[in-house]
Amino acid sequence: MFFRSKTLIGSTSAALGLLAAGGARAEWGLNFPPPAAGVAQEIFDIHMMTMGIATVLLVIVFAFVFYSLYTHRKSRGYEADQHFHETWFGHWSWVIIPVMVLGVDLTIASKADAVLKKVWEVPEGKDFLDVKVTGHQWWWEFDYLDHDIKVESRYIPEEESQELYLREVDNRLVLPNNTKVRFLHTSADVLHAFWVPELGFKKDAIPGYVTETWADLNREGVFRGQCAELCGTWHSRMPLVVEVVSEERFAEWKEEQNQLKVAALAEASADKTWSMDELMAKGKEVYDTKCAACHQVTGLGLPPAFPALKDSPVAKGPIAGHLDIVLNGKEGTAMQAWGSMNDLEIAAIVTYERNAWDNNTGDVVQPADVKQAR
Amino acid sequence: MSTTTLTHDDAHHHDAPKGWRRWLFSTNHKDIGTLYLLFALTMLFFGGASAMVVRAELFMPGIQLVDPDLYNNLVTNHALIMIFGAVMPAAAGLANWMIPMMIGAPDMALPRMNNLSFWVLPAAATMMILSFVVPFFPGGGTQINTGWTLYPPLSVQVGMSMDFLIFAIHLLGISSVLASINIIVTLLNMRAPGMTLMKMPMFCWTWLVTAFLLILVVPVLAGGVTMLLFDRHFGTSFFDAAGGGDPVLFQHLFWFFGHPEVYILLLPSIGVLSHVIPTFSRKPLFGYNSMVGAMLAVATIGMVVWAHHQYTIGMSLGAVTYFMIGTIIISIPVGLMIFNFIATMWRGSMTFETPMLFAVAIVLMFTFGGLSGVMLAVVPADMQYHDSMFVVAHFHYVLMPGAVFGLFAGVFYWLPKWTGHMYNERLAKIFFWTNVISFNITFFPQHFLGLAGMPRRIIDYNVMYTEFNVISSIGGIVFGLSHLLFLYIIISTIRGGKKAKAKAWEGAKGLEWELDSPPAFHTWTVAPTIK
Numbered sequence: 001m002f003f004r005s006k007t008l009i010g011s012t013s014a015a016l017g018l019l020a021a022g023g024a025r026a027e028w029g030l031n032f033p034p035p036a037a038g039v040a041q042e043i044f045d046i047h048m049m050t051m052g053i054a055t056v057l058l059v060i061v062f063a064f065v066f067y068s069l070y071t072h073r074k075s076r077g078y079e080a081d082q083h084f085h086e087t088w089f090g091h092w093s094w095v096i097i098p099v100m101v102l103g104v105d106l107t108i109a110s111k112a113d114a115v116l117k118k119v120w121e122v123p124e125g126k127d128f129l130d131v132k133v134t135g136h137q138w139w140w141e142f143d144y145l146d147h148d149i150k151v152e153s154r155y156i157p158e159e160e161s162q163e164l165y166l167r168e169v170d171n172r173l174v175l176p177n178n179t180k181v182r183f184l185h186t187s188a189d190v191l192h193a194f195w196v197p198e199l200g201f202k203k204d205a206i207p208g209y210v211t212e213t214w215a216d217l218n219r220e221g222v223f224r225g226q227c228a229e230l231c232g233t234w235h236s237r238m239p240l241v242v243e244v245v246s247e248e249r250f251a252e253w254k255e256e257q258n259q260l261k262v263a264a265l266a267e268a269s270a271d272k273t274w275s276m277d278e279l280m281a282k283g284k285e286v287y288d289t290k291c292a293a294c295h296q297v298t299g300l301g302l303p304p305a306f307p308a309l310k311d312s313p314v315a316k317g318p319i320a321g322h323l324d325i326v327l328n329g330k331e332g333t334a335m336q337a338w339g340s341m342n343d344l345e346i347a348a349i350v351t352y353e354r355n356a357w358d359n360n361t362g363d364v365v366q367p368a369d370v371k372q373a374r
Numbered sequence: 375m376s377t378t379t380l381t382h383d384d385a386h387h388h389d390a391p392k393g394w395r396r397w398l399f400s401t402n403h404k405d406i407g408t409l410y411l412l413f414a415l416t417m418l419f420f421g422g423a424s425a426m427v428v429r430a431e432l433f434m435p436g437i438q439l440v441d442p443d444l445y446n447n448l449v450t451n452h453a454l455i456m457i458f459g460a461v462m463p464a465a466a467g468l469a470n471w472m473i474p475m476m477i478g479a480p481d482m483a484l485p486r487m488n489n490l491s492f493w494v495l496p497a498a499a500t501m502m503i504l505s506f507v508v509p510f511f512p513g514g515g516t517q518i519n520t521g522w523t524l525y526p527p528l529s530v531q532v533g534m535s536m537d538f539l540i541f542a543i544h545l546l547g548i549s550s551v552l553a554s555i556n557i558i559v560t561l562l563n564m565r566a567p568g569m570t571l572m573k574m575p576m577f578c579w580t581w582l583v584t585a586f587l588l589i590l591v592v593p594v595l596a597g598g599v600t601m602l603l604f605d606r607h608f609g610t611s612f613f614d615a616a617g618g619g620d621p622v623l624f625q626h627l628f629w630f631f632g633h634p635e636v637y638i639l640l641l642p643s644i645g646v647l648s649h650v651i652p653t654f655s656r657k658p659l660f661g662y663n664s665m666v667g668a669m670l671a672v673a674t675i676g677m678v679v680w681a682h683h684q685y686t687i688g689m690s691l692g693a694v695t696y697f698m699i700g701t702i703i704i705s706i707p708v709g710l711m712i713f714n715f716i717a718t719m720w721r722g723s724m725t726f727e728t729p730m731l732f733a734v735a736i737v738l739m740f741t742f743g744g745l746s747g748v749m750l751a752v753v754p755a756d757m758q759y760h761d762s763m764f765v766v767a768h769f770h771y772v773l774m775p776g777a778v779f780g781l782f783a784g785v786f787y788w789l790p791k792w793t794g795h796m797y798n799e800r801l802a803k804i805f806f807w808t809n810v811i812s813f814n815i816t817f818f819p820q821h822f823l824g825l826a827g828m829p830r831r832i833i834d835y836n837v838m839y840t841e842f843n844v845i846s847s848i849g850g851i852v853f854g855l856s857h858l859l860f861l862y863i864i865i866s867t868i869r870g871g872k873k874a875k876a877k878a879w880e881g882a883k884g885l886e887w888e889l890d891s892p893p894a895f896h897t898w899t900v901a902p903t904i905k
């Protein structure tokens with residue numbers, strides 16, 4: 001049904017080609033990327049230590065088994081030693097082996113415990129930059145609580161992101177280097193999980209919960225991760241990109257964000273009546289970023305999960321009902337409340353939805369109407 | 375013991391009925407065992423087909439074959455069918471066939487209940503298949519895109535197919551609990567005179583523990599999904615934070631079942647190995663007592679470490695430390711089991727028929743999976759591994775050898791007993807090698823994918839993950855197809871082949887080998903006496 005044999009053959013040959021060239025490619029990604037924070041380094045080290053211990057144990061077990069497979073076989077005329085279990089070793093192995101394993105366990109557990117104490121709880125102190133990370137179906141929201149800045153972060157379609165498809169976003173989580181950051185994780189709808197391997201941890205975003213993690217950033221760079229808890233249809237399209245910059249650059253970035261915010265506010269509050277064309281243009285822009293993941297750019301949705309807005313009884317019905325579902329969402333479904341957008345944006349989207357895709361109701365919704373409906 | 379006084383005449387009151395009545399109304403442990411095994415084999419192919427579609431989709435970056443919801447539906451369906459449809463019924467099939475023959479009993483203690491516990495399964499499977507296909511009909515709602523863990527709130531968003539699934543789980547649970555009751559009653563009451571618990575064949579011991587585990591944890595899962603059903607339809611908010619509930623509560627209920635479940639899948643196969651390895655090493659099982667002790671320890675500790683699947687939910691430091699240490703401690707009894715197997719092979723006189731080949735592969739690969747389990751148990755490191763492809767690699771390395779290969783070993787080991795024919799050893803060896811090699815090609819690279827940052831349960835991925843996914847998919851397709859050979863071997867062995875002796879294997883020990891191959895419809899109508 002979805003089978004496209006041409007693509008399949010094409011991708012098969014491409015895949016084989018890639019495999020052949022694979023040896024020449026620099027990066028195969030065999031291990032975690034180098035850490036970018038002190039806590040991440042601790043976690044990386046304990047990972048390397050347990051992996052080392054596991055490898056040594058594996059080699060020991062394999063050595064015994066292969067020796068036995070080679071030596072103790074009937075084809076070499078080896079006679080079974082029916083009294084092996086009666087030797088002193090046979091009698092005491094049930095103590096010896098557990099004690100040996102316990103020794104290994106204690107080695108691992110004591111080191112793990114020490115690391116855990118350092119990384120698990122956010123240390124006391126006021127010198128933290130607080131970032132609230134909220135998972136949404138299917139985008140991330142970053143609130144810089146101390147700076148009153150809010151960033152919405154979404155994936156970029158393959159045509160634009162190319163090689164970085166699913167590893168790049170429109171707005172990155174920008175953080176200053178040499179700073180301790182406290183992340184507060186929560187979710188607006190279903191479970192998500194924040195995972196950037198360079199920071200060394202992942203944490204679930206759970207509706208109704210706020211969980212904490214922290215990182216003492218110590219390296220500038222761009223670090224890429226993605227949502228790690230199944231959150232529905234487009235779980236694969238929730239990349240996370242953290243950009244750690246110098247403190248000076250971070251100050252500049254904050255200034256830029258503030259200016260953007262001021263400009264948007266000024267535009268929205270201007271007591272002006274907008275023309276249909278202006279609203280349609282603005283509406284398309286906002287709709288395509290915020291609503292198209294579910295309702296699609298074509299307005300056709302992905303039924304039965306996400307309804308079509310083209311010819312939708314809501315989009316062609318009374319304006320009040322349309323505004324209501326956009327402002328307040330619908331409980332128990334993936335349609336969340338969008339009331340946090342400003343009046344202008346909502347007016348533009350609703351106007352757009354009521355006139356695009358041959359809906360042609362001719363209705364123009366003004367910011368003032370939205371204000372009233374709130 | 376009343377059963378030992380059963381006279382010959384009683385046993386022949388009813389002979390094997392003919393036609394469909396023989397199966398539908400069966401109260402004979404051998405026939406019901408066969409039904410279980412055939413059911414499991416069928417489900418193995420359903421579950422395998424969904425996995426092959428998943429692997430085909432992941433072959434290359436991009437979305438080629440299925441849409442994202444169908445992809446997640448397949449992932450969910452694969453796991454549930456394999457666990458509840460293939461592995462558990464197959465283990466129950468072995469139990470039905472072998473337990474009465476091994477302990478010298480004429481049948482299971484509760485033969486009618488035995489019939490019921492099997493015939494609930496096809497109903498459950500129908501429900502489960504409906505939950506998969508219903509969304510393709512008009513008005514059928516959305517697909518189950520939650521994975522087998524069914525976490526809310528996502529599972530509350532899903533359409534009516536989730537309700538089908540919840541009822542399927544109820545039915546499967548009923549079947550498992552009934553079968554478990556039957557096995558416990560049989561093992562405790564119907565052993566031949568002189569067979570004390572500590573003389574019981576190891577396969578029976580593993581099933582005794584498994585049955586207790588099932589009775590303890592399956593009702594918890596049933597309760598959890600029932601609460602989900604109420605949240606979905608009856609206005610409760612057990613798992614809805616907005617209504618004062620707690621989405622994490624479901625996770626605790628699920629894993630309180632889910633972690634013991636992995637031992638439920640593992641133990642019967644450990645039981646099989648405890649017969650296969652001594653037989654082909656021509657030497658008794660090393661450390662029978664410590665094996666029993668280790669198993670009881672695994673089951674007990676295994677009941678109290680469930681939250682190692684939830685390290686990232688934000689538990690307190692005290693809680694994660696407890697779950698970490700508990701989980702790491704499990705490696706002690708597990709390590710002892712593996713040691714006992716190696717010590718049984720040590721200074722034996724080994725030959726390598728197919729069951730033994732599987733046994734050796736299990737010892738090696740299960741050790742590998744257990745060691746990656748210890749890595750996962752370490753909380754700080756698991757904050758990286760969790761929900762990545764590394765976990766997928768881990769559990770396939772424990773489950774495939776630990777459960778499925780053990781069942782394969784059991785099937786090859788006892789097939790001559792059941793059918794009276796020797797299977798084709800050459801073909802079986804070809805099956806073994808393709809199966810085991812392609813398994814490793816499929817799952818070994820997934821460790822690297824996980825470490826490099828690829829999460830599990832995603833339909834589409836960045837080009838940087840291409841190479842290992844290509845390798846894994848090629849392995850996966852070969853692995854899936856290799857089971858057709860398994861099917862062929864089984865069918866041809868049922869239909870004919872070299873006549874099997876009563877004692878099909880030179881080194882075999884135990885009551886089942888004193889019966890003819892194939893055994894009579896009713897066996898041990900006079901109980902043997904164990905010295």
Ligand code: HEM
Pocket residue numbers: 523636637639640682683701702704705708743744745746747748750751752756759760761765768769772773776777
């Ligand atoms: C030494 C023994 C073992 C240890 C220490 C261990 C540890 C773990 C841990 C900590 C996880 C959670 C990883 C995560 O999600 O982040 C896990 C996952 C899992 N393990 Fe093990 N494990 C062991 C043996 C087994 C065995 C014997 C089986 C089955 C036969 C098994 C089956 C699974 C499965 C199915 C999952 C993943 C479930 C899911 O998330 O869907 N493990 N293991």
Ligand SMILES: [Cu+2]
Pocket residue numbers: 191192193227228229230231232234235236238
């Ligand atoms: Cu997600």
Ligand SMILES: [Cu+2]
Pocket residue numbers: 632633636680682683
């Ligand atoms: Cu577990």
